[in-house]
Amino acid sequence: MSRYRYPSIPESQVTPRELLESRRRFLNTGLALGAAAVAPGLLWPRSSHAWQGVLEARLDTQLPSHDLAGGEAPTSLRDITTYNNFYEFGTGKRDPETFAHRLVTDPWSLTIEGEVDKAGTFVLEDVLKHQELEERIYRLRCVEAWSKVVPWIGFPLANLLKRHEPTSRARYVVFESIHDPDNLRGQRRSVLDWPYREVLRIDEAMHPLTLLAVGLYGEILPNQSGAPIRLVVPWKYGFKSIKSIMRISLVEERPPSSWEERNPEEYGFYANVNPQVDHPRWSQARERRIGESGRRETLMFNGYADEVAHLYAGMDLQRHY
Amino acid sequence: MDRRTAINLFRLLVLVGCSAPALWLGWQWFYGDLGAVPGEAVVHFTGKTGLILLLMTIAFSPAFRFTGWVGFMAARRQIGLWAFFWLVAHMLAWMGLDQYWDWPWIRREMVELPYIRYGVAALLLLVPLAVTSFARVRKAMGWTAWHWLHRLIYVAAALGVTHLWILTRADYLLPMLFAATLAALVLFRLIDAAIHRQ
Numbered sequence: 001m002s003r004y005r006y007p008s009i010p011e012s013q014v015t016p017r018e019l020l021e022s023r024r025r026f027l028n029t030g031l032a033l034g035a036a037a038v039a040p041g042l043l044w045p046r047s048s049h050a051w052q053g054v055l056e057a058r059l060d061t062q063l064p065s066h067d068l069a070g071g072e073a074p075t076s077l078r079d080i081t082t083y084n085n086f087y088e089f090g091t092g093k094r095d096p097e098t099f100a101h102r103l104v105t106d107p108w109s110l111t112i113e114g115e116v117d118k119a120g121t122f123v124l125e126d127v128l129k130h131q132e133l134e135e136r137i138y139r140l141r142c143v144e145a146w147s148k149v150v151p152w153i154g155f156p157l158a159n160l161l162k163r164h165e166p167t168s169r170a171r172y173v174v175f176e177s178i179h180d181p182d183n184l185r186g187q188r189r190s191v192l193d194w195p196y197r198e199v200l201r202i203d204e205a206m207h208p209l210t211l212l213a214v215g216l217y218g219e220i221l222p223n224q225s226g227a228p229i230r231l232v233v234p235w236k237y238g239f240k241s242i243k244s245i246m247r248i249s250l251v252e253e254r255p256p257s258s259w260e261e262r263n264p265e266e267y268g269f270y271a272n273v274n275p276q277v278d279h280p281r282w283s284q285a286r287e288r289r290i291g292e293s294g295r296r297e298t299l300m301f302n303g304y305a306d307e308v309a310h311l312y313a314g315m316d317l318q319r320h321y
Numbered sequence: 322m323d324r325r326t327a328i329n330l331f332r333l334l335v336l337v338g339c340s341a342p343a344l345w346l347g348w349q350w351f352y353g354d355l356g357a358v359p360g361e362a363v364v365h366f367t368g369k370t371g372l373i374l375l376l377m378t379i380a381f382s383p384a385f386r387f388t389g390w391v392g393f394m395a396a397r398r399q400i401g402l403w404a405f406f407w408l409v410a411h412m413l414a415w416m417g418l419d420q421y422w423d424w425p426w427i428r429r430e431m432v433e434l435p436y437i438r439y440g441v442a443a444l445l446l447l448v449p450l451a452v453t454s455f456a457r458v459r460k461a462m463g464w465t466a467w468h469w470l471h472r473l474i475y476v477a478a479a480l481g482v483t484h485l486w487i488l489t490r491a492d493y494l495l496p497m498l499f500a501a502t503l504a505a506l507v508l509f510r511l512i513d514a515a516i517h518r519q
Contacts, residue, residue: 083357091492094356144490146358191491262491281487282434286426290357294421 051108051124051228055220058133063153065135068209068234070303074137075148077217079290084224085142086243087191088177088184095186100223102183103244108228114249115170118163124228128214130163131155135218136211136232141273141302143237147287152232153215158206161250166202170250173205174198175231175242198231198242198257199269201311202250209234209307212245235304237271268321272312273302277321324391331392332399339403342370343410360418367414371407372481372499378404379474379506386513398454401474405451408444408481436488443480446473475510478503 074080086096088103108124133153141147161173179195181187187194204210211232214221221227226243233240239259259267266280275285275298286295301308312320322330346366349355355362378401385393420427430437450471453459459467482503486496 079357087491091490093358189492189494281436283430288358293360295423295426 049106051128052106052220054125054128055214055228058128059153059215059218059220063133063135065137065151067137068304069137069139069149072139072149074151074217075290080148080150080216081222081224083146083290085144085238086186086224086226088186088194088196088244089224090186091191096224099185102185103178103223103227104180104183105223105228105244108246110229110245111247112160112164112249113247114174114251115167116161116250117165117167127160127229131159133215135215138209138211138232138234139299139302140232140234140238140241141287141298143239143267143271143279143284145282145284145287145298146290147296147298147302148290150232151217152211152213153218154211154213154232156208157210157212157231158208160212161205161248166250169252171202172251172254173200173202174247174249174251174255175200175245176247176249177242178244178246192258192262195246196242196258197255197261198240199254200233200240203311204233207308207311209304235273235301235308237267237273239267240271270312270317270320272308272317272321273298274300274317274321276300277318328392328395332396335396335400335403339374339400339407342366342407360414363414364411364419367407367411368485369495371404371411372478372485374400374404374407375474375478375481376499376502376506379478379503383506383509383513402451402454405447408447412440412444436484439480439484439487443477443484446477446480450474450477475503475507 082097083093084096089096089099109121110127111121113119133155135151135153137151140150175198177196213230213232216225229245230243231241260269278284284298287298289296381393381397416427431441450473482499489496
């Protein structure tokens with residue numbers, strides 16, 4: 001595959017990041033205020049807590065639940081929410097829990113653009129309105145050789161993408177997280193090239209196991225777990241499951257993902273869980289299940305080989321790690 | 322306060338300063354405040370404390386050179402042994418709380434993983450220093466031999482910083498701080514030696 005090259009744009013035409021973000025904030029606030037102004041008394045005002053209202057009403061109903069972790073007990077909510085990698089808040093495992101209250105999720109809108117027939121920016125409540133929610137219990141395996149079992153609530157990414165009608169040129173799906181250094185202390189240092197970016201092949205994105213999660217343990221997703229909407233790709237290392245998504249672009253040629261860009265030798269594009277391919281600095285053969293002592297054997301594709309191995313048929317997984 | 326009292330107080334301060342973190346860690350462990358993976362927290366804490374104390378040990382002689390106060394030299398062996406204590410604790414915590422005494426895996430990781438190799442090498446280099454740190458042994462060895470042997474502390478510290486550096490994933494602030502401190506200490510040593518040779 002040829003290496004992705006960014007189109008070159010003269011410096012004079014590039015919108016400065018601060019300006020772009022202030023515009024984005026202005027538009028977000030504008031959307032909310034505008035809706036509130038035209039619709040008082042007729043509709044629920046789209047001011048604050050609009051998506052939370054929609055989501056909470058749905059969480060109160062009986063949602064279907066699917067155990068896709070082989071009957072294993074989920075990791076405790078406490079362990080799931082106090083041991084995280086979310087570098088936007090800092091690189092310590094407890095930083096996300098400590099600083100997550102600074103993440104501004106209200107209002108939230110999602111931009112879907114690129115090779116789709118129905119592109120646009122949508123407030124989260126509108127996105128949620130069209131989706132059937134369900135609970136899915138998945139194993140989560142971090143590239144750092146620890147793992148959890150997580151009861152997510154969400155909907156298949158495919159259901160969202162299909163609504164926006166990808167064109168035949170859509171070969172990859174690019175996800176981008178929030179960029180807000182004023183509130184996200186981790187983004188004031190260039191540990192990664194912010195905002196965080198992840199990429200899936202279109203067939204991976206359309207796979208029924210690939211989830212957009214908005215809830216955890218029957219509740220709205222806590223900020224440190226990637227509120228308000230995050231990706232969950234259970235057969236890949238956790239860093240592929242990007243948090244707090246603001247933008248989804250369907251493209252023909254892919255850019256590198258954030259970790260791939262940082263260190264391509266160590267964090268490949270595919271990042272499929274594979275006990276036979278070690279990270280250059282540590283073994284991937286075993287993992288520590290949070291809340292357990294001892295080590296477990298890591299499963300091929302994190303135990304989802306029956307569902308996903310065909311996506312990589314004929315590929316040399318030592319090379320395409 | 323007379324000279325003797327000041328020195329004794331300083332030694333007491335080193336004793337408290339180097340042992341208090343162990344009490345703190347024990348307390349946190351007992352009350353379950355070390356997070357979702359307490360074993361990992363212990364490994365990280367003992368390693369960082371050990372490396373800081375190792376660099377402080379090296380810093381004690383420049384501190385003496387600058388201030389001329391012998392208290393630093395009087396406490397140097399103590400702080401060096403504390404550094405050794407913390408680094409041994411670090412290795413044992415890794416073996417027990419991280420690897421659960423799984424010897425085949427411990428061996429495998431020691432052989433295969435560069436950062437483990439550097440860490441083990443650093444600790445092995447410190448063993449002869451700890452053994453020869455007692456006054457009687459030092460006297461028996463003679464000052465010159467002892468002095469040469471104990472320069473191994475620079476090698477051990479460099480290996481320790483390398484160990485931390487290569488296990489870091491993305492945020493190099495802490496390893497850079499350690500590396501810069503060690504570089505400054507080495508530089509001081511070289512300049513000091515050059516001046517004294519003249």
